[in-house]
Amino acid sequence: MENAVISEESIHVGKCSENLSSVEDALYVIGGKWKLKIIIVLQEHGSIRFNELQRTITGISARVLSNELKDLELNGFVKRIVHAEQTPVIVEYVSTDYSRTLKNTITALSEWGRIHKQNIREDVFDKP
DSSP states (O other), rough: OOHHHHHHHHHHHHHHHHHHHHHHHHHHHHHHHSSSHHHHHHHHHHSSSSSHHHHTTTTTOHHHHHHHHHHHHHHTTEEEHHHHHHHHOOOEEEETTTTGGGGHHHHHHHHHHHHHHHHHHOOOOOOO
């Protein structure tokens, strides 16, 4: 009987550890203040140029946006398209099919954020 309890506990701890590791991996790639905002704007606008993207995301500096776009491109969420045949050269950014796999996650986060903000406004949390 004791072995069965230990086995169930080991399975539970292993699953918890696996979940923590998976969440850590996901947050490493899309975490931070700007990455999800960039992904959302790209998904809603289709292709967008750097300056327009910067104007759309209030408060992000050009340097930070550039670094975040490089990280997102490296991880397959953003594609950088250079139109060298035009003068001046035009660079656009588009979301990839891979970034669109986050759609349900983004929708769930958005809904949770809306409900959470409403709960705070209505002061529904128990106070100690």
